[in-house]
Amino acid sequence: MKHAPSPLSPQAWITTMFSSRAACSGGVIRRNLRDIERYVGIAAFEAELRRRGFHAMENAGQLVIFCNQEPIRFVL
Numbered sequence: 226m227k228h229a230p231s232p233l234s235p236q237a238w239i240t241t242m243f244s245s246r247a248a249c250s251g252g253v254i255r256r257n258l259r260d261i262e263r264y265v266g267i268a269a270f271e272a273e274l275r276r277r278g279f280h281a282m283e284n285a286g287q288l289v290i291f292c293n294q295e296p297i298r299f300v301l
Contacts, residue, residue, distance in 0.1 A: 234264040235290040239273055243292065258286050 231243065247254050266289050274281055278294040291297060 229278060233264070235295060238264045239270070243277070248290075248292040254290045254292060256288050256290065258283060258288050283284075 242248065242254065242256065246252075254274060258267075261267060265273075274290070276294075279290060279292055281288050281290045282297070282298050283289075
C-alpha cells in the first residue's frame with residue numbers, strides 16, 4: 226500500500242510532535258514506528274532524541290517516547 230507523502234517537512238513533523246501538550250509537559254507520547262520511518266527516518270529521529278536527551282522504547286511496532294531526561298526503570 227503506497228502512502229501519500231506528508232505535507233510537512235521532516236523537521237516540521239518533529240517540531241509538531243514535540244510541541245504537543247504531553248511532550249511540552251515532560252510526559253509520554255506514542256507513535257507508530259512506520260510513521261517515523263516514513264516521515265522522518267529512524268536515524269534522524271534517534272538523533273533528535275539524543276539532542277533533546279529523551280528516551281524511547283519500542284514494542285509491537287510502536288515507539289513510546291519519554292519526553293524528559295529522567296531515568297527509565299523497566300518493571301516486569
